[in-house]
Amino acid sequence: MIATIVRSNVSHRPVRTLLSTLLIGIAVTLILTLVGVSRGITEDNTSRNTGVGADIIVTAPNSSLLSFSGTAIPDKVPAKLASLPHVAVATGTVNSASLFDGVTGIDVPTFTAMSGGFVFESGHIFEQPDDIILDTYAAQQMKKRVGDKVNMLQKEWNVVGIFEPGKLAHAIAGMAVMQKLIGGTGNVSRVYIKADDPANIDTVVTELKAALPNYGITRMSDYTTLVNPNQIGPLRIFIRVVIGIAVIIGFAVTSLSMYMAILQRTREIGILKSLGGSRTFVMQLILAEAVILGVGGTVVGILLSFMTRWLLHTFVPASMPQAITPDWWWKAGLIALAGAMLGAIYPGFIAVRQDPIEALAYE
Amino acid sequence: MSSQGPAFARRSDSGADSSTDLIIETRNLGKIYRTGKVSVEALRGVNLSVKAGEFVSIVGPSGSGKSTLFHIIGGLTPPTSGSVRVGSFDLASLNDSGRTNMRAQAVSFVFQKFNLLPNLTARENIDLARYFGKNQQSEDSAEFAAILEKLGIANRLSHLPSELSGGEQQRVAIARALVNRPAILLADEPTGNLDSVNSDAVLEILRDLNDRTGQTILMITHNPEAAAYGHRIVQMRDGAIVETLRDSAS
DSSP: OHHHHHHHHHHHOHHHHHHHHHHHHHHHHHHHHHHHHHHHHHHHHHHHHHTTTOSEEEEOTTOOTTOOBOOOEETTHHHHHHTSTTEEEEEEEEEBOOSSOOOEEEOHHHHHHHHOOOOEEEEOOOOSTTEEEEEHHHHHHHTOOTTOEEEETTEEEEEEEEEOSOSSOSEEEEHHHHHHHTTOTTEESEEEEEESSGGGHHHHHHHHHHHSTTSEEEEHHHHHHHSSGGGOHHHHHHHHHHHHHHHHHHHHHHHHHHHHHHHHTHHHHHHHHHTTOOHHHHHHHHHHHHHHHHHHHHHHHHHHHHHHHHHHHHHOTTTOOOOOOGGGHHHHHHHHHHHHHHHHHHHHHHHHHSOHHHHHHOO | OOOOOOOEEEESSSSOSOSTTEEEEEEEEEEEEEETTEEEEEEEEEEEEEETTOEEEEEOOTTSSHHHHHHHHTTSSOOSEEEEEETTEEGGGOOHHHHHHHHHHTEEEEOTTOOOOTTSOHHHHHHHHHHHTTOOOOSOOHHHHHHHHHHTOTTOTTSOGGGSOHHHHHHHHHHHHHTTOOSEEEEESTTTTSOHHHHHHHHHHHHHHHHHHOOEEEEEOSOHHHHTTSSEEEEEETTEEEEEEEETTO
């Protein structure tokens, strides 16, 4: 009987139901989008780093894998490391960037030897100090083509090539100009190492640890684990804050919606009570409707998260890659349900306390 | 409205002849409503006895206390003083939960404004009362089917209240009130929102129910012609019963 009444209430007030569902859905979308963006950014970063083709990453002493800028490794180090046994290639990079954006300087011969080089959609590798190449995402986001000028790091660059994404960075320039630009002449930010055989990676790691005692030596296979939103303190806190806001939104939306519903149904609640409907029954009705709105909102929120992904991919594909996170669907759903149930408790409490005589007299 | 009700004789008491088979009994019933610092004495020592199978009409001007008496007997509000017994329930000792249980099992209402849930069909409205009354019968019994036929709504049960006329809605409300075979049917101005044809039909149905099944009915009305359908007319004024008119044939 509860199902019958809830179904009829939901279906006979479609505008209120749709608005409530949509608003709860927006809270769910907020969670899924921000979790998706956090994950998307780190996955994109990981993908571009693994796209380099290296087996090991060397970072400066006291430097984090998540520190994408700074130059603290002498630029002679890559060449020395390349001479170690079982090291096939070593290449240094200079990063100006944050986690989200920026320009990376490379040494073209060693980088090409390691990664196989860039696949250009148009144009070619940089040849002059002011040349820069962009991947297709960055070019789309900044609306640049070969031959255009682009201002990055407070410098005007000539776009000379557009390459397929997935290798190191969205914007790449020559190492020397980057060292000069960020005041890191003679140094690099990190060194990528490729072993001559995957079976020798552990041996190379041991060699590197011996040769560079205080440096960070990370297998690429460990990189994915180490660089994810849960390992990044600020992102983790950010996600929790967003979830908190989403719960508050879900709570407020449901509370307002159910409060309005109860005002609209004051007389109906009086009828239910006059027929012998208990307080528990009335509260069950309110909570059941909140669950329906919460579940509906979750579905809407999941669908909307695909829309936000499309929007971000269309307008800011390089800066805000959003991952779809099915493992978060049920979590976001539970959060929405919790918010909806919490939001329904107070209106429900008002409903069960309503005097049946006053409720029946309500016009 | 027809005026075919029976003739009435004046009585000095306000109750039934004896305490046997009493289904409603109030003694010195008082009710005071308090709103802020203002107190309103709605009932002042009401004594009323109703036998099982009686059809009693309660009449009186607005503010006379008839609705309050009705609400107390129906368990919608507790009395402030005095005692009320409805069937086996001592209402003065019941809490809200107990009164809810009493409403579900022993008492049914028919209201002036029908009070059907607008989003449920006629059948679902009836089923709702069945559900609250813990009536296990999922299908209409032959007896209830006959009542539906008598009420003329057997083929209107799949309609929403908004798709029914006022008379049909009130007949659905009567069917809902009867589905659990309540000890008492409380009708509050059941013809107040109906035209004369539908009013006559509803009153005839109530009287017929009372005659054929012995259903106890307590009906509030402003209308003397409607009141005449009862076996007894209880006149209220200023929160007290002032006069009882008895059907001379009963």
